[in-house]
Amino acid sequence: MSVLEKKEEIRLLSGNEAIARGAFEAGVKVASAYPGTPSTEILENFVRYEGVYAEWAPNEKVAVEVAIGASMGGVRALATMKHVGVNVAADPIFTVSYTGVRGGLVIVTADDPELHSSQNEQDNRHYAVAAKIPMLEPSDSFEAKEFTRLAFELSEKYDTPVFLRTTTRISHAKGVVRLDAPVAPAFPPGFTSDPAKWVMLPVNGKLRHFVVEERTKALREFAESWDGNRIEWGDRSLGIITAGVSYQYVKEAFPDASVLKIGLAWPLPVRLFREFAAGVTRIVVVEELDPHLETHVKSLGIRAQGKELIPIVGELDPRIVRQAITGEAIPVRAPEAVPSRPPNLCPGCPHRGLFFALKKLKVTVTGDIGCYTLATLPPLGAMDTCICMGASIGNAHGMEKALGPDGAGKVVAVIGDSTFLHSGVTGLMNVVYNRGASTVILLDNDITAMTGAQENPATGKTLHGKPTRRTDLPALCRALGVEHVYTVNPHDMTQTEAVLRREVARPEPSVIITKAPCALLPEHRRKQRPVYEVIADLCTGCKACSRLGCPAIEWVPFTPEEATAAGKKTTQKGMARISPLLCDGCNQCPPLCKFQAILERRS
Amino acid sequence: MSVPKGDVFLAGVGGQGTLLASEVLCDAFLLSGFDVKKSEVHGMAQRGGSVTTHLRFGPKVFSPLIEPGKADLLVAFEKIEALRFAHYLRPGGAMVVNAQEIFPPSVATGQERYPQDVTERLRAVTDRLHMVDALAVALSMREVRAVNIVLVGAASHFLPLPEAAYEEAMKARLPSMIVDVNVRAFRAGRGLLRGQSIDS
Numbered sequence: 001m002s003v004l005e006k007k008e009e010i011r012l013l014s015g016n017e018a019i020a021r022g023a024f025e026a027g028v029k030v031a032s033a034y035p036g037t038p039s040t041e042i043l044e045n046f047v048r049y050e051g052v053y054a055e056w057a058p059n060e061k062v063a064v065e066v067a068i069g070a071s072m073g074g075v076r077a078l079a080t081m082k083h084v085g086v087n088v089a090a091d092p093i094f095t096v097s098y099t100g101v102r103g104g105l106v107i108v109t110a111d112d113p114e115l116h117s118s119q120n121e122q123d124n125r126h127y128a129v130a131a132k133i134p135m136l137e138p139s140d141s142f143e144a145k146e147f148t149r150l151a152f153e154l155s156e157k158y159d160t161p162v163f164l165r166t167t168t169r170i171s172h173a174k175g176v177v178r179l180d181a182p183v184a185p186a187f188p189p190g191f192t193s194d195p196a197k198w199v200m201l202p203v204n205g206k207l208r209h210f211v212v213e214e215r216t217k218a219l220r221e222f223a224e225s226w227d228g229n230r231i232e233w234g235d236r237s238l239g240i241i242t243a244g245v246s247y248q249y250v251k252e253a254f255p256d257a258s259v260l261k262i263g264l265a266w267p268l269p270v271r272l273f274r275e276f277a278a279g280v281t282r283i284v285v286v287e288e289l290d291p292h293l294e295t296h297v298k299s300l301g302i303r304a305q306g307k308e309l310i311p312i313v314g315e316l317d318p319r320i321v322r323q324a325i326t327g328e329a330i331p332v333r334a335p336e337a338v339p340s341r342p343p344n345l346c347p348g349c350p351h352r353g354l355f356f357a358l359k360k361l362k363v364t365v366t367g368d369i370g371c372y373t374l375a376t377l378p379p380l381g382a383m384d385t386c387i388c389m390g391a392s393i394g395n396a397h398g399m400e401k402a403l404g405p406d407g408a409g410k411v412v413a414v415i416g417d418s419t420f421l422h423s424g425v426t427g428l429m430n431v432v433y434n435r436g437a438s439t440v441i442l443l444d445n446d447i448t449a450m451t452g453a454q455e456n457p458a459t460g461k462t463l464h465g466k467p468t469r470r471t472d473l474p475a476l477c478r479a480l481g482v483e484h485v486y487t488v489n490p491h492d493m494t495q496t497e498a499v500l501r502r503e504v505a506r507p508e509p510s511v512i513i514t515k516a517p518c519a520l521l522p523e524h525r526r527k528q529r530p531v532y533e534v535i536a537d538l539c540t541g542c543k544a545c546s547r548l549g550c551p552a553i554e555w556v557p558f559t560p561e562e563a564t565a566a567g568k569k570t571t572q573k574g575m576a577r578i579s580p581l582l583c584d585g586c587n588q589c590p591p592l593c594k595f596q597a598i599l600e601r602r603s
Numbered sequence: 604m605s606v607p608k609g610d611v612f613l614a615g616v617g618g619q620g621t622l623l624a625s626e627v628l629c630d631a632f633l634l635s636g637f638d639v640k641k642s643e644v645h646g647m648a649q650r651g652g653s654v655t656t657h658l659r660f661g662p663k664v665f666s667p668l669i670e671p672g673k674a675d676l677l678v679a680f681e682k683i684e685a686l687r688f689a690h691y692l693r694p695g696g697a698m699v700v701n702a703q704e705i706f707p708p709s710v711a712t713g714q715e716r717y718p719q720d721v722t723e724r725l726r727a728v729t730d731r732l733h734m735v736d737a738l739a740v741a742l743s744m745r746e747v748r749a750v751n752i753v754l755v756g757a758a759s760h761f762l763p764l765p766e767a768a769y770e771e772a773m774k775a776r777l778p779s780m781i782v783d784v785n786v787r788a789f790r791a792g793r794g795l796l797r798g799q800s801i802d803s
Contacts, residue, residue: 012633037645116644140640140667173642173667174629245667252666319670332672333690336724338683339715341707343617343652379712452645546712551651554706555713574713581747 013177015170018141019080019108020045022148025182026104028078029053029189030070032063034422035451036082037117038171039110043080044454047463056448056455056463059389059422060085064092064107071105071161072198074189076152080108083124084388088423090127093161095200097131098208100159100215102191104152107133111167113288114315117450119369119388121314123289128163128266132212134219135163135265136228139247141175147228147263149180154222156186158215165265167288169245169315220267228263231276238325239280241273241293241304246286246316253322268296277302284309284325288316345374347552348529348584350445350516353490354414355382356548356588357497358441363412363504366395368424370416371450372443379549383414390415390423396438397431409504413440418448418456421471425480431509432481439504440482440511443490444473445518453520477511484510491516491586519584529585531601532578536566538597539575545589545598552582553589607763608661610669614688615680616705617651620751623776624678625656627755628762630772632660635764642667653684678758680737680750681705682721689728697731697801699758701750703738733757735795741788749788756792760801766793 013021019042023031031054033043047054057063060081070077081089086109093107109127112118128135136151138144144166151162196204223229235256242250243262250259260276262268273296277283285294285306294306309324310316323330345352355375358365359382367373367383368391376383385395396413403410415424420442431438448454455461460470477485484506488496496514503510517524534545545553557574564570578589580601590598611628615621625641632639641658657669671690677698679685685700692698710717718724725732737753752773759769773785 010633012629012639040645168644169642169667172645173640175640175664175667176633176638248665248667317668317670318666319672330672333692333728335690336686338687338718339707339709341616341651341653341684341687344708346618346651378708543713549708549712551706551708551711554711557713557716 009179011177011179012174013141013145014041014172014174015138015141015144015166016041016172017045018144018177019148019164019166020049021177021179022145023078023106024049024052025145025180026149026152027076027183027185028152029075029103030067031055031078031080032057032066033080034058034060034063034085035448035454036085036110037451038112038166038168039080039082039085039108040451040454041171042108043463046078054463058457060089061092064089064096067105067107068092068096071101071103073103073191074187075103075185076105077103078106078108081110082118083109083111083122084118084120085109086124086127088389090131093127093133094131095205096161097133098200098205098212099198100208100211101155101161103189104155105161106148106151106155106164107161108164108166110171111165111289113167116168119386121289123292124163124165125265125292126290128165132216133161133163134158134267135165137165137244137263137265138170139244139261139263140170141173141177143263144170145177150228158219160215160219165244167245173245216267220269223264223267223269224271226264229269229272230261231272231279232259232261233279234258236279237281239276239283240286241276241283241297242286243293244288246288246321249316249318249321250286252318254325262293265292268293270300273297273300273302277304286310286316286321342377343374344377344549344551345371346519346584347550347582348519348586350490350514350519350586351375351443352380352548352550353493353586353588354441354443354496354514355380357490357493357500358382358412358414360497361412361500361504363410364399366392366399366411366413368392368413368415368419369450370419370443372414372416379547389419390427393424393427393431393438393440396440397427397434397436400436400438408437408507411438412504413438415440415442416449417442417444417446417458417473420473421457425476428477428482428509428511429480436509437507438509439500439506440509442473442477442511442513444513444515447518447521449518449520453518473513482509482511484508485513486510487513487515489516490514491588493588494591519586530587531580531583531585532587532590532598533580533601534576534578535597535599536575538595540595541568541572541575542594543576544592544594545576548589548592550589552579552584553577554579608664609659609675609762610673611658611660611676611678611758611762612669612674612688612691613656613658613678613680614684615654616684617654619680620748621654621656621680624751624755625658626776627752627769627772628658630776631764631768634771634775635768638662638664640664640667653687655688676758676761678754680754683707683718685725686718686721689725692729695731696729697733697761698725698729699733699735699754699761699796700725701737701754702734703736703750731801733796733799735792737792740791740795744784744788744791746784746788749784752785752788753792753795756789757795759789759793760796
């Protein structure tokens with residue numbers, strides 16, 4: 001076990017931790033990102049290294065623009081995001097491909113096959129082709145660190161931004177990594193004015209396009225000889241072309257096969273593919289999601305199998321790969337039928353109070369990306385749409401215009417604080433400008449919660465943990481021209497419902513800010529909070545409290561005999577119970593009980 | 604000497620500390636000279652949903668995912684999570700299952716009952732089933748969050764590492780103020796299965 005000889009130099013790191021380490025070793029000075037699963041931990045880890053600057057940007061486009069600026073200023077720079085974040089950042093990305101860089105510039109795209117925590121499973125290798133930007137694709141944590149270092153070298157050598165693409169099973173899988181010392185920068189910081197390179201007027205852009213095409217040719221030559229693209233000769237009857245985590249599944253499922261492992265997803269080599277094809281009898285391309293390698297292989301006239309065997313939807317694993325290639329089903333015990341356990345809003349979540357009140361209004365709710373998207377699940381069932389970050393407000397406005405007077409007072413947009421600042425602000429500007437009347441509910445829980453509690457411009461703290469000026473959300477909404485801006489406490493559902501009814505009926509735009517901290521925030525958890533309990537003698541089993549869908553409220557079913565034994569009517573089907581381990585003391589459920597059976601626990 | 608290899612599948616409910624448990628296990632393997640990989644999912648799945656960790660050790664590990672039907676050991680933090688992922692266990696594999704019941708939404712809201720036959724159904728999967736009450740142990744230590752390390756202690760009987768490796772891993776991984784309680788939790792957990800047959 002050669003990698004384990006020097007214990008002091010090896011660590012077990014996730015792909016994201018390895019990328020952070022690689023960026024530190026590469027001498028990155030500036031990093032910017034918007035959090036997004038599975039990319040978030042890269043910057044959270046990077047910021048802990050000495051002498052670096054890292055920040056949460058309001059969105060991925062800003063993050064890339066910041067990184068480009070840092071590169072222009074002559075330092076190595078990093079921008080990280082989830083796959084759909086690249087859609088937001090695509091505008092600067094496509095043009096920085098033309099300008100090239102000064103300090104090395106790397107953009108991490110963390111894709112999410114299987115949609116573990118995403119709204120789609122797009123394959124961002126297409127971006128490398130479309131933007132003509134080289135893309136490295138590590139297959140484990142070890143390579144994640146090595147490829148990150150290499151990405152910065154390539155970036156400076158070929159004067160290009162470089163993509164580093166991971167998937168969830170790279171970003172969130174841990175593996176052994178060897179640590180190295182950081183490198184010193186090759187040149188001091190400084191910006192040199194060079195309009196032909198940096199000012200993309202059409203006349204300059206056209207000339208840079210020629211440069212980009214020449215660069216791609218040079219990188220294709222690199223792809224032919226770099227050992228990250230390599231043939232591992234084995235049994236010549238089966239040759240597998242693969243990349244990323246799929247390589248690991250292939251090695252597991254077919255340890256004896258010949259393998260062409262691709263580490264540079266773009267540009268792809270030509271001679272290497274031909275050499276491999278000439279050496280094996282049968283070729284199968286094993287890749288997750290789209291047939292990126294397969295299309296290239298087939299364009300060379302090489303006969304290969306790919307997506308006719310390998311699923312295009314979802315993740316792979318060794319078993320899927322083995323079955324697909326051998327064509328033989330591998331018997332395995334069928335999964336047991338058990339009650340499903342989908343993710344849920346936490347006990348004490350302020351969003352629950354809002355959605356409980358909102359559901360009573362029987363309005364259409366255009367939703368957005370965040371924990372609150374979970375309110376679409378029963379029993380709340382209070383969200384009707386969700387497309388992408390910031391979409392809720394534009395969706396509500398468009399629906400209102402489509403429905404005309406019939407839709408008045410029937411559509412409400414719901415968006416979180418961080419998501420609003422990410423890309424909801426322009427949507428709200430549009431509502432005001434175009435004489436809309438949408439009601440927008442801004443869920444301000446004082447954190448970017450879904451990704452695991454990251455700061456944002458409205459929280460008053462930076463990624464480095466330093467205090468900073470807060471974006472004033474009510475003032476921002478007013479500045480956009482919204483006259484009616486109200487703040488409510490969503491745990492107080494009576495007040496929340498009253499304000500909702502009033503504002504939904506108003507034939508003008510309004511913003512309701514539901515303000516209460518995320519129940520997972522340490523400052524909230526440290527607070528002394530009550531614990532509630534159900535007084536068994538008073539509970540009639542009406543289930544009014546169950547409709548909150550709070551994980552702390554459990555239903556204890558009765559048989560008629562048990563009901564009688566408990567001193568209840570034989571028709572009572574059960575009663576509610578509150579788990580003292582889970583109750584957060586938010587006080588949402590006690591007012592729902594007509595029988596006043598929910599009281600604060602006294603012991 | 605050949606280095607043993609194995610696949611450990613951890614299943615639980617978001618918030619139960621499966622992540623930290625798997626970190627301690629990984630570190631213990633790494634400190635003992637094994638190659639290790641583990642995979643799990645963060646983000647949306649944490650919010651009270653089912654969570655899993657795939658942990659693989661050996662002389663050289665490729666895939667970060669365990670195949671269904673291949674896990675040597677299933678450590679479940681909650682009873683029906685054991686059943687949900689029972690098909691990952693290899694024939695003859697061992698299960699360490701926390702007897703704790705956490706109601707999923709459909710049970711908590713009264714649409715269906717918590718299955719009453721979980722233990723019997725688990726026993727039909729393997730006769731190497733070890734039910735433990737890790738919550739009771741943690742509560743007796745007045746540290747409900749230690750459930751995860753109690754389970755690591757119980758599971759340690761099925762793994763080829765000396766006790767000291769886990770304690771070393773905890774000292775390296777955990778903030779110093781919680782090392783002591785976790786070492787005690789580990790020992791208490793290990794004590795739960797002491798004397799029981801653990802052979803394959």
